[in-house]
Amino acid sequence: MKRQVLASEQSEKLFEQICDYLLERIRRGEWKPHEKLPSVRALAAQFQVHRLTVFKAYQLLKQNGNVYVKDKSGYFVQPGNKWSMGADHDPIVSAYVQESHLSEIHQVQAAYQFSKALLDPNLLPNLYFSEYVKKVFDLYPKVLGTYSTTQGDEELREALCRYFTEEYRFYLSPEELLISSGSQEAIDLIARVLVKPRDAVLIERPTYSPAIDVFRREGAAIVPVEIGRDGYDLGEVERLMKTHKPRLFYLNPTFHNPTGYTVPAEQRKRLAEIAQEYQCLLIEDDPYRDIYFGEKPPLPIFSYDTSGTVIYIRSFSKYVGPGLGIATVACRPSIMKLLIRAKSLADSGTPLLNQKIFLHYFFSSRMQQHLEKLRIALSVRKEIMEEGLSDTDWQWSSPQGGFNLWVRLPESVRMDFLLAKSIEQSITFVPGSICDPQRELDSWMRVSYSFLNEQQLRDGIKRLVGVYRELPQSCDA
């Protein structure tokens, strides 16, 4: 092992690095199941650290089922797939495991991609969008040669402030908004600046899968909060805040991904109060708010925040176009300063061209007309999907907005087997376990109705149900 890897002076860090070193080699198969691992003395000499530091690392691996001890003989590699289990469950070790489960599924080439919670490109306003691009070049001839400020274009931030005040009673100044290249980047920046290894982080169960991966990467101890049709059990949320003293709670309370549930208005106000009481930041991720099929959803939790406890992330990728990659983060100045610093290390601001195009397009009347048509098109697609599933024994709660159906299959079904068979038939979906911080929810799947056109939806669902019906008895009985 390279000496500089262990250059840190803090023994906490050394201990984490030794865990990482051992796990990485077990994972790569350099040490096989039941093989003896280097002694505490040898590792301590190799890394020039105290023996207790190595001992502590071995104890943690033992606790996680990665290694076992034989009396007086030392530590041995535990057989079986315990490595990833340990990494998933342990906040320190998992800090070094960089995973992105959802993107792996998205990489599968398939004709029927129910895994993609993205808009069908044919529903995007490609035809007249080019007019706005031209307008931007006419208005700002130097735009292509100019960086944005790290915080984002001021003209756009001012326009968003006015919009948020009118729509949701946010009272903000442009200094309290940051423009990011999508909400994924915003979640990543927030995790980088606010979360340290072993910090407790509350996350909904199920949730937007990449958020789990991001907080795990920072070494957070993930504490799941169940979300149901009626929102959260606030008594339980309060208990979790009291017990775990979490740094933050990441939530997506409006047309939640993957379930489509919306947390009722009464709970939003109370949640802001509880969070303030326990000094737990609420990270409200709100990309689906405008995709409603009936009534408008309740106001964001941010609207009820009087103490700067809520950080609001609003992406526009979902319906203005992921190709533009525009989102905004609203938060109090002390956190804003940290976010700007972190973003300045990642890029030189979200591309100015994209921000200006977004500004002129988003606030146009055409955009609003387009959005109305979009809501109708998506609710029709949702109904087509529901109709295709209507004579199965699957269960779901019909969402009033968003892109996804969260579907429960009989418990006997092996979801990994169904996915493998579906991929053979050129179909993808998201297995529920990917959306679960505890990697359970094996009887659930997320199927998106937003990406395929109406005919593809009919054909694809028929095919998916066909694959399910063909499953051998041993897999669904």
Ligand SMILES: Cc1ncc(COP(=O)(O)O)c(C=O)c1O
């Ligand atoms: C809840 C949630 N947050 C964040 C994102 C990422 O959005 P963006 O494209 O703005 O990065 C998604 C995309 O599916 C999402 O569903």
